[in-house]
Structures are given as C-alpha cells and as structure tokens.
Amino acid sequence: MNSLLSPDTEVTLLLTAPLLMVGRKRAQDDSPRRLTPGQYAKLVERIRGCGRNLGDLAGPEGAEILEECQTGLEPEHIQELLTRGFQLSQVLELWRARSIWVVSQADQDYPSRLRQKLGSAAPPVLYGCGDGDLLERGGLAVVGSRRVSDQVIEYAEQTGRSAALANCTIVSGGAKGVDQAAMRGALNGGGAAIGVLADGIEKSVLQRENRNVLMDGRLTLISPFDPRAGFSVGNAMRRNKLIYALADAGLVVESDYKKGGTWTGAVEQLTKLRSAPLYARVDESGSRGLEALLEMGARLWPNPQTADDFRKALSGTQVYSEAESLWKSAFQTDGLGAAGSTNTDSAESLGLHILIESADSNGLPASEALFNCVEELLRSLDTPTSESDVASYLRVSTTQAREWLKRLVAEGKYTRSKRPVRYDRAI
Secondary structure (H helix, E strand, O other): OOOOOOHHHHHHHHHHOOOOEEOOOOEEOOOOOOOOHHHHHHHHHHHHHOOOOHHHHHOOOHHHHHHHHOOOOOHHHHHHHHOOHHHHHHHHHHHHHOOOEEEEOOOOOOOHHHHHHHHHHOOOEEEEEOOHHHHHOOOEEEEEOOOOOHHHHHHHHHHHHHHHHOOOOEEEOOOOOHHHHHHHHHHHOOOOEEEEOOOOOHHHHHOHHHHHHHHHOOEEEEEOOOOOOOOOHHHHHHHHHHHHHOOOEEEEEEOOOOOOHHHHHHHHHHHHHOOOOEEEOOOOOOOHHHHHHHHOOOEEOOOOOOHHHHHHHHHOOOOOHHHHHHHHHHHOOOOOOOOOOOOOOOHHHHHHHHHHHHHHHHOOOHHHHHHHHHHHHHHHOOOOEOHHHHHHHHOOOHHHHHHHHHHHHHOOOEEEEOOOOEEEEOO
C-alpha cells in the first residue's frame, strides 16, 4: 500500500476517523461528531455527482462546493471536522513509524471485494499492516467461539494447515480460540492469513510473533477502527461482515446458540448479507449452535483431505460435499455394530455408492441423496428402536437422528410409539 495519502483520503480521515491521540492514561477521542458510513457514502455521491472530488472540500472553495452539491449535512459541521489537519499530521507520523498504512474508499487500492459485496456499508477507511494484495485473494473465512475445547482448537489449526497446502488464504478475526488457531495453522503451514481485528491494530503489529510473517507478506492485519482503538463488543459485531466479504466461503467451527459474535455474524450472513457461502463443522457431540445454523441453511463442511478437494469445497463445486461430509463422519470407524449389526460388506462403501448414484442419476440435492442412504441403512437395524440407538449406529447427534426419524414417520414409512419412545417400520 502507498504510504502517501491522496487528498480524497486525507479528507475521508478528517471526516470519519477519530484520530486518537495518547493521553496520560489512554488514547482519547476528542474529535467532533464524525460522519457515519451512511452519511459519508451520501456525501461522496453528492460531491461526485457535481463533478467534484472529495479532496476539493479542503480547498478554498470547500464551503461553496458544500452549498452547491446540497449534501444534506450541516456545512458548519463539515468545516469543523476539516480543521483537524494538525491532529491528522501527528497520527500519520505515528502510523508510519509502525508501518501502518491507511486506505479509503476514494483509493484504487481499497479492497474491491468490500466495495462489491458491502456497497455503502463498506467502511470508509481501513487501517492495515502487511501486504495489501492479500485482500484481493479471497480464501476461507474461519470463525468460532473464544472458549472451546482442545479438540476444537486442533480442528481449527488443521483447517488452517489444509488451507496452506491448498494455497488458500485463511481470513479470520484474530480473536483468541478458533480465530487464532486457524490463522496459526495456516502460517505455521507456510500459508497466508488475514486478520480482521475488532480493535486497533497498533498492538498487534508490534507483537513479536507477528513481525516476521508481516514482513514476509504472509500475514496482513486490518481494522476499520483507529489503530489505537480498544476492543468493544459493538466493534466485534461490525467487523464480522468484513471477514466474510473478503473470503470466498465461510466456515463456522464452533458457535454458542443465539448469543455471541460468532452466532450473530453467521446469522447475518445466512439471512441478510449472503456475501459468501457458509459452512458449519460437523460436530458429533451435538453442538446446538452449529445444528441451528445448519437448519437455517448453512452447508456441512466436507472436511477435505486433499488440496484439490479443499479448493473444490471453497468454490462450492463439490456435488456431494454436504452429504459426503456427514456420511464419512458417521462411518469412518472400525465397526458399525454400536446399536445393531449389519451384514453388508462395507456400509460406508454402500452408503457413498448409493449417495453418488442417486445424485448422478436423479439430479437430487445432496441432502436428499443422503436421506435415501440413511433410510437404506436403517433397514439393517432391528425395530422397534430408539432415537439414541439410531444416533449411535450412524454416529451422528441425537438431534439429527430425531429429524430423520420424524421425516420417516411423516412419510408413513415408520411409526412412533410413546412410553418409551420407539420407532418401527410401517407394515
């Protein structure tokens, strides 16, 4: 990124950035009320509509331009923000000393993915350190909770290592837990990562573990918030959309149910933004948050084993990825006799054969093909049987087993008895 600011970017900073300075105890935001992203976008639209550039507002004709273009904003307010030139020069010196660059929507270097996917909701300014070209490469957004088990941490790290082998960039939020684990896996595997931080990047760029990979061009840290800004829950929520917008697809490794930043960002992605396909990890222990996201439309992550499969999953071209993922998690085991026995030569082979055959010949969605496989394999079980027996047999969560059984009952293929609850094949 160019360390020299264009006149348009200088004005953007004056109008939208807090330009935090160091007080005796902490950075202080003493600026006048800054423009919101919406106000800024409207101002830029009006200024350009008049054949002017945003940087012209800092010139001697600034007041006349504001009146001419009828921006809908108070000219006195704009002029007050533009008088912060000395403060801007001070923070620019500080940022340059820490190799922090700044780019605004007025610059050609501003990430095109943010422009295209977020439109007017894209942040007016981005602060960053590292190779800005990484922001155009796409990749896999990996997100998840902060407090997770060691097993989930290892899963996230392995996902990062797989991305590195596939030459795919990991995009994440840099928070403790899943985010950092995925980024660590990618970087330790020789790959690249983008950290979209919920606070200012000044501390992060000075950390020893980040120094070499920033210099090597394999790590880029960015934030829409002032380099000295502290963490806030609101900032964490607002930056989620940037993570997904910079990626080709997203993967939720772990999420609380109906709470937390991971859940909020994923729901926003599924129901509103839809800027990237969203996957969820297959969790045999039955994560309520992940199951709820799947019910809302998230796809099952196929746990790709090769670099080629990883790239296919990222592009969404794997025809059977949704079903095959769950299928393999259910049947990659030494035996299938947990709740009953089967006399098939290989249940996994049989299941995948039916799955692919169904999808190929009938044009079925992967989820429908998988359901057909489940129905076929349940013929091996003695009935009546319980939900937990089916879950154990298929090695899936009880919730998933219950959903399949409910559908079989609704279709008249099974009956359900109470006290105790048991399912039996209909005669």
